[in-house]
Amino acid sequence: MTLAATDTPLVASHDAVLLDLDGVVYRGGEAVPGAVEALREVREARLAFLTNNANRPPEAVAEHLAQLGLTPSVEDIVTSAQAIAGVMSHDLAAGAVVLAIGGDGLREALRARGLVPTGDRHAAGLAAVVQGYTPDLGWRDLAEAAYAVQSGLPWYASNTDLTIPTAEGIAPGNGALVHAVRLATGQEPVVAGKPYAPLFEETMERLAPASPLMVGDRLDTDILGARRAGITSLFVLTGVNTLADVVNAVADVHPDFVGADLAALHDAHPAVVIADRVAHCGSARVELRDRTLTVVTEGTSTETLRAIVGLGWACRAESDVHLSVNETIDA
Structure with a gap:
């Protein structure tokens, strides 16, 4: 080429x-x-x-861009959280309860598609688990995701970027966290973010x-x-x-x-x-x-x-x- x-x-x-x-x-x-x-x-x-990056909702991203001097509308922001929520809404019944391991952007995207996010792996009628990036995610969150996947629930991930660039350097991205669950379960998630x-x-x-x-x-x-x-x-x-x-x-x-x-x-x-x-x-x-x-x-x-x-x-x-x-x- x-x-x-x-x-x-x-x-x-x-x-x-x-x-x-x-x-x-x-x-x-x-x-x-x-x-x-x-x-x-x-x-x-x-x-x-x-x-x-599935952490923030589009409104927060648009506000950040406005603070930098740009003028995007919310419709100009497309996140992997929105994309994976769209995939899940086709796979799952309306109102399905989903274990959401991630930030506000992921939970809001799920609600917008008629799904019900929860942080409780033991919630009644739990239908799937979805994983997205948040800097506050810890070992317990990864363990809960792994347990849910091992139980046979379908597993989704917003994206699998192994790294994320920050003002201080290159840091682990959602893909590194997804890989931890992959290693624990031997399963592969359905992924929505680039390059998918x-x-x-x-x-x-x-x-x-x-x-x-x-x-x-x-x-x-x-x-x-x-x-x-x-x-x-x-x-x-x-x-x-x-x-x-x-x-x-x-x-x-x-x-x-x-x-x-x-x-x-x-x-x-x-x-x-x-x-x-x-x-x-x-x-x-x-x-x-x-x-x-x-x-x-x-x-x-x-x-x-x-x-x-x-x-x-x-x-x-x-x-x-x-x-x-x-x-x-x-x-």
């Missing part, structure tokens, strides 16, 4: 921009530098915010865009999910995965476009020309030297990143060896 190209600003080719939140728009409570400014410059495309289909299906149903663009910082969720859904993707370097991760990624998680941050929405993305293990993109020149992709001449950040990634993918297609990167992009 090669990178897609456009000689006009990337956002001009799309009527909706679907944005991951953690690691793309903000880290913890703080905005990613430049993210708010870049999103304010989007004029024609609708912005939607897709998050695998339900979160994208929920978003497409709300927006009905003709040409959506997914923006994410994780290859295994944002980019893989977009590829499975047939949605064009932009990878940004402000969250979990690194440039070396992208260069060495398998084809299934190759993004269509790469950028240092959300400012890449407003950049042209010139074609990458490769010959004799040298790549040119705009003013950027990158060479392969002893398994290291080396920037010889910088262009714009987007041009330089594209030259690095384009050359890396081309070289790995010839010989599947791990490549390192010697570059000076600030991201």
Whole structure:
């Protein structure tokens, strides 16, 4: 696979921009530098915010974004809690009682779909167990989930991200907690969050865009999910995965476009020309030297990143060896 190209600003080719939140728009409570400014410059495309984090209800997410300087409506926020609640409402009878291991966002999403969340594993008529992220979750919660799953109840999970980016670094995500229950039970949950289909299906149903663009910082969720859904993707370097991760990624998680941050929405993305293990993109020149992709001449950040990634993918297609990167992009 090669990178897609456009000689006009990337956002001009799309009527909706679907944005991951953690690691793309903000880290913890703080905005990613430049993210708010870049999103304010989007004029024609609708912005939607897709998050695998099931902890907060959409109203709280919208309020957080408003505090950062954005103006989303609640309908612009799509959470994995909403997506898994939608899946469960199709599987379970209306009014079914569900053991909910997670935050307010998960419980509110279940109620909105006609389900009854409880924290009591012994509640009468318990029909299923669902697991979502909350920073307050402890061992007892995981044990209760495991006991419920072992009893034969169907098990659902909002998402399986192993990590979550925060203002202080990378922390364990819901996937790490789900894995603890998996180890205890030997069972697999039904999952709604990226890269699985339900979160994208929920978003497409709300927006009905003709040409959506997914923006994410994780290859295994944002980019893989977009590829499975047939949605064009932009990878940004402000969250979990690194440039070396992208260069060495398998084809299934190759993004269509790469950028240092959300400012890449407003950049042209010139074609990458490769010959004799040298790549040119705009003013950027990158060479392969002893398994290291080396920037010889910088262009714009987007041009330089594209030259690095384009050359890396081309070289790995010839010989599947791990490549390192010697570059000076600030991201």
